[in-house]
Amino acid sequence: MLASEIKFCLRMAKAIACQFGPNCEVVVHDLGTNEPEHSIVAIENGHVSGRKVGDGPSRVVLEALHSDTTKLQDRLAYLTKTEDGRILKSSTIYMRDDDGKAIGIFSINYDISAMKAMEEMIQGFVGPARPEKEAPEITHSVGELLDQLIEQSVRLVGKPAALMNKEDKIRAIRFLNDSGAFLITKSGAKVCSYFGISKYTLYSYLDEAKSE
Template sequence: MQESQLDFYKRLAHAIALQFGDGCEVVVHDLQSADPDHSIVAIENGHVTGRKLGDGPSHVVLEALHAGPHKLEDRLSYLTKTAAGKILKSSTVFIRDDGGRVIGIFAINFDITVLRAAQSTINWICGTEADAPKEPEPIVRNVADLLDDLIEQSVQLVGTPVTLMTKDDKVRAIRYLNDTGAFLITKSGPKVCKYFGISKYTLYNYLDEAKSGTEAE
């Protein structure tokens, strides 16, 4: 992002954080950075998620880096969860240049852990039949944790332990990792190979199959 843009979003982040207090984290990701593993260029109240300047991307950031700009839409008022178990109400706004290309992300994460607990207690006392809550999306602190989380999600998607996976199962898991942008993370290939017990050559073959399978669908 240009310096003038970055200055504006830094001031906006500071204003929102002051407006809503220390339970409101505001983050700016620069997607034009030469090092996508360190995309956070501005952050207010980083103690909410434990992140700081120079930390790496979230699931949403990887999605933005991997997907075409026409497929991306702002995500407003959805639930996320930190590694420490905090429940956050989050909004993600994609910053675009004049040509519509996504160049950054402006994100707000408001800690509603105590409010959710109070809501749960009120629902229980009133005896209402609440709808099943959506599972909050995890917010990770670094790219290593993010890759571990994506690998775990790929295994959950397949529904079979790695030791019992067939070739088709592993191709499906690799397709998920590719679709979520996992291979944009530095040195992700060797870790994926080790986890699934495959060689680098096999990984490339599975990736080709996964991509061709996606195109066929």
């Protein structure tokens, strides 16, 4: 992103955060950086998720960096959660260049934990609780994000790594690749150690996963 674009986004972030108060976090990610582990270039009310300028990406950003950015769609009013369990209502808007390629992300995360608690209390009086799909977690450490993605890959397969056969491991590695996990520095070594495979085997499994 150009410096002028970042400055404008910073002004917009300040305005939105001021309008909606301390529960509203606004984050700007630069997708053009050569260091995807440090994609946040502007943030307001970072205490909501515990992040700051220079921190790493969320899963949404990793997937954006890994995908064809011309095909990415904005996501509005979906639920995420922080590491300490607070519920956020989030919107993700992609900023694009003249060719339609995503060059940045403008994200709004509003802490609705108190509202959700009140909703659940009222729901307890007026009717049965409604099951909800688990919200993805926002992290500020790429190491924590990688750990999350590895755990999700294991849940996807449905068995611990020690009991996985070749096909199971390829399925898990396909999920990690599609999620952008291998954009994280030194992720390959951690994945190899976790699944008990060599770097050569990892590359072989990646090739098979991509060809399917």
